[in-house]
Amino acid sequence: MESDIVRLASIVSSSTATLDRAMQEHGLRMPSFDAESPVQLTLLSEDMATARDTAINACMELLDHLKGPLTCLLPLYNGSSLQVISRYSIASHVPLSGEISYHDLSTACGVHVHDLKQVVRYAIVFHRLFAEQRKGYVSHSAGSRLIAQDPIVRAGMEQFDEFYGSCARAVDSMDQFQGHEPNETGFSLSHNTSEGLFEYLRSRPLKAKQFAEGIKFYKGPIPAYSPDLLVQGYPFHSLPEGAVVVDMGGSDGHVGRTIAQANPHVQVIVQDLPGVVEEAEAAGKARPGIQFQAHDIFTPQPVVAEVYLLRWILQDWPDDYVVRILRQLVSVLRKGARVVVNESLCPDSGSLPLATERYIRHMDLMMYAINKSRLRDEEEWQQLFHEADARFGTIRCWTPPGSALAIIEAVWEGE
Numbered sequence: 001m002e003s004d005i006v007r008l009a010s011i012v013s014s015s016t017a018t019l020d021r022a023m024q025e026h027g028l029r030m031p032s033f034d035a036e037s038p039v040q041l042t043l044l045s046e047d048m049a050t051a052r053d054t055a056i057n058a059c060m061e062l063l064d065h066l067k068g069p070l071t072c073l074l075p076l077y078n079g080s081s082l083q084v085i086s087r088y089s090i091a092s093h094v095p096l097s098g099e100i101s102y103h104d105l106s107t108a109c110g111v112h113v114h115d116l117k118q119v120v121r122y123a124i125v126f127h128r129l130f131a132e133q134r135k136g137y138v139s140h141s142a143g144s145r146l147i148a149q150d151p152i153v154r155a156g157m158e159q160f161d162e163f164y165g166s167c168a169r170a171v172d173s174m175d176q177f178q179g180h181e182p183n184e185t186g187f188s189l190s191h192n193t194s195e196g197l198f199e200y201l202r203s204r205p206l207k208a209k210q211f212a213e214g215i216k217f218y219k220g221p222i223p224a225y226s227p228d229l230l231v232q233g234y235p236f237h238s239l240p241e242g243a244v245v246v247d248m249g250g251s252d253g254h255v256g257r258t259i260a261q262a263n264p265h266v267q268v269i270v271q272d273l274p275g276v277v278e279e280a281e282a283a284g285k286a287r288p289g290i291q292f293q294a295h296d297i298f299t300p301q302p303v304v305a306e307v308y309l310l311r312w313i314l315q316d317w318p319d320d321y322v323v324r325i326l327r328q329l330v331s332v333l334r335k336g337a338r339v340v341v342n343e344s345l346c347p348d349s350g351s352l353p354l355a356t357e358r359y360i361r362h363m364d365l366m367m368y369a370i371n372k373s374r375l376r377d378e379e380e381w382q383q384l385f386h387e388a389d390a391r392f393g394t395i396r397c398w399t400p401p402g403s404a405l406a407i408i409e410a411v412w413e414g415e
Ligand SMILES: C[S@@+](CC[C@H](N)C(=O)[O-])C[C@H]1O[C@@H](n2cnc3c(N)ncnc32)[C@H](O)[C@@H]1O
Pocket: 198, 215, 248, 249, 250, 251, 252, 255, 271, 272, 273, 276, 295, 296, 297, 298, 310, 311, 312, 313, 316
């Protein structure tokens, strides 16, 4: 009988062959880690995406099988290398072509040369950032070059630096505090504050701006988080002419703009905290069909709309807070109005391909570390909506193809 490792290896072999054929047919280049390489695979069809996902999942399974249960216990991952690279702008100090010695790089970025070597050499093997083609000299890889050149990627890294300490302190927050309060978290302990994340950002506009930029980073490395999948997967197109879609906590409107572009017949109102809205307006993010409005989700909703979208919002809040947020909508809901939540559903263990489940579990535990909150499954969503108001009726959940985020829809049954 064929062993698991042989079965997995043959899945890797056949799916990579399918992908390779399609790439050759379309004249596409396979990404590598060389500085000049494309940084992402171009997937032109669903078959290509399936072949890539199948290969990734089989590789992950194969690797874990080969390592075995004991080695899987060893957390070989350490985010401090990424933190140093971000905080000391190391990628920006490496020339875009050519190389720089560790000594000169150390002087340029202000990191002791020994520490720098540790950090960069870790990043070379774990994150495929930088290269050391000649001993003692650093050059770019495709990834580090991207950090040097793309401000959204830099913002994503800065956000990682901001949040990574939360994971290390999550267990302390569990020991120290009994309940689920958003200001009693790994994030609060690691920042030595009694504020929750969003209170903290309110009084720090630069960090709030970086947070808004950082969120946009994820759709690059994790296409399954792309807002395009929400736009394709939700029937905005069937809303009546002039229908209003309120994107609550919509940040700088990057999701709202995607909805409006694909659906010029709807009006999108992007709501967020006053500082976030001011920043978005000052940066010229308003467009025809999109307006911004300052609104706190813990106060009564002022706009009557057909759709209230909450993308990556409720996962930030513990259950009691979610119920409070939903209740703030009740006074403006008209029969048939829809509340649409877009975030990952908490899956049953083993029910999804390994890579997808890993994204989702990663997000779930990050939400615990940062906000003492969590992802919910369908039953838990039903309970929360019902607790907020029984007139929310029965919810419907579905996941658009290729998406790691589900759509959870409640239709208002009251008058
Ligand atoms: C994780 S981000 C999600 C942003 C956006 N919806 C997206 O999908 O990229 C959470 C957003 O909620 C906003 N937010 C946090 N607390 C809020 C509040 N009390 N009222 C309104 N917005 C809030 C934040 O400013 C931030 O833009």
